[in-house]
Amino acid sequence: MLGDASHAGEWRKHGDEAINDPTTAKSRSGYVLLYAGCPIVWASKLQTEIALSSTEAEYIAISSAMREVIPLLRLMDEVKQHGLPINVGKSQVHCRIFEDNSGALEMACAPKIRPHTKHINIKYHHFLSFVTAGLLSLYAVTSEEQFADIFTKPLADIPFMKHHKAIMGW
Numbered sequence: 001m002l003g004d005a006s007h008a009g010e011w012r013k014h015g016d017e018a019i020n021d022p023t024t025a026k027s028r029s030g031y032v033l034l035y036a037g038c039p040i041v042w043a044s045k046l047q048t049e050i051a052l053s054s055t056e057a058e059y060i061a062i063s064s065a066m067r068e069v070i071p072l073l074r075l076m077d078e079v080k081q082h083g084l085p086i087n088v089g090k091s092q093v094h095c096r097i098f099e100d101n102s103g104a105l106e107m108a109c110a111p112k113i114r115p116h117t118k119h120i121n122i123k124y125h126h127f128l129s130f131v132t133a134g135l136l137s138l139y140a141v142t143s144e145e146q147f148a149d150i151f152t153k154p155l156a157d158i159p160f161m162k163h164h165k166a167i168m169g170w
Contacts, residue, residue, distance in 0.1 A: 001069055001097050002167075003031035004148035005047070005061035007054035025050045027057035030151020031065035032167055033072070039167055041068050044151035055103030062097060062104060066127035066136070073135060098141040098148075108138050 006028045023046070032042040047064070051057035080086050099105050108131060130136040149155060150163040 001031060001033050001065050002146070002148040003029070003058075003061045003065045003097065003099065004146050004152045005029050005051070005054070005057040005101075006152040007051060007057040009153055022050075027051045027060070028152045029057075029061035029064050030148050031061060031068075032148060032151070033065070033068060034167070037169060041072075042151065042167075043068075053103070055101055055107070058099060058101035058104035059107050062099060062108060062138075063125075063127060065097075066130070069136070070127060070130060073130070097136060097138045098146070099138055100141050100143045100146040102140065105138055105140055 008025050009028050026046045026049070028044065029047055030042075030044040032039050034040065043064075047057065047060050049060075051060055076086055097108075099108075108128065127136060131138065143149070144159075147163040147166045150160060150167070155163065
């Protein structure tokens with residue numbers, strides 16, 4: 001799973017009008033879920049509430065994507081339990097999450113409630129039991145290698161084509 005967010009990215013698009021439009025304060029989440037190198041689910045959408053920091057926007061993006069991943073993990077487990085072969089290379093289905101925000105990685109890998117994050121405790125920490133169980137793992141990725149940028153912001157031709165090729169294979 002590749003996921004990204006642009007913190008209040010709409011603000012820049014609307015310039016002077018942004019101050020009178022509260023939707024410009026919302027961040028955009030984007031993610032793509034790959035199976036065997038093929039994109040099977042992708043999305044780019046405004047977050048439903050205003051994130052107070054880029055870390056929070058990124059964490060919300062991870063959490064939103066996990067709402068797609070977790071049912072797929074459960075479905076694949078059920079398919080395997082019924083004896084249908086799933087070629088995953090290991091005996092257990094596993095999801096790797098690539099994230100370019102160190103604060104969001106820290107929140108997901110070493111979860112604890114902090115004064116600045118307690119308001120997101122219930123709504124967005126739902127996937128942490130999957131991280132603890134080893135079904136999901138998170139990896140740092142540089143911003144240049146964050147292919148989900150294609151879903152959250154306008155890109156120049158070269159990065160756009162690089163990300164497109166990485167996701168689509170062509």
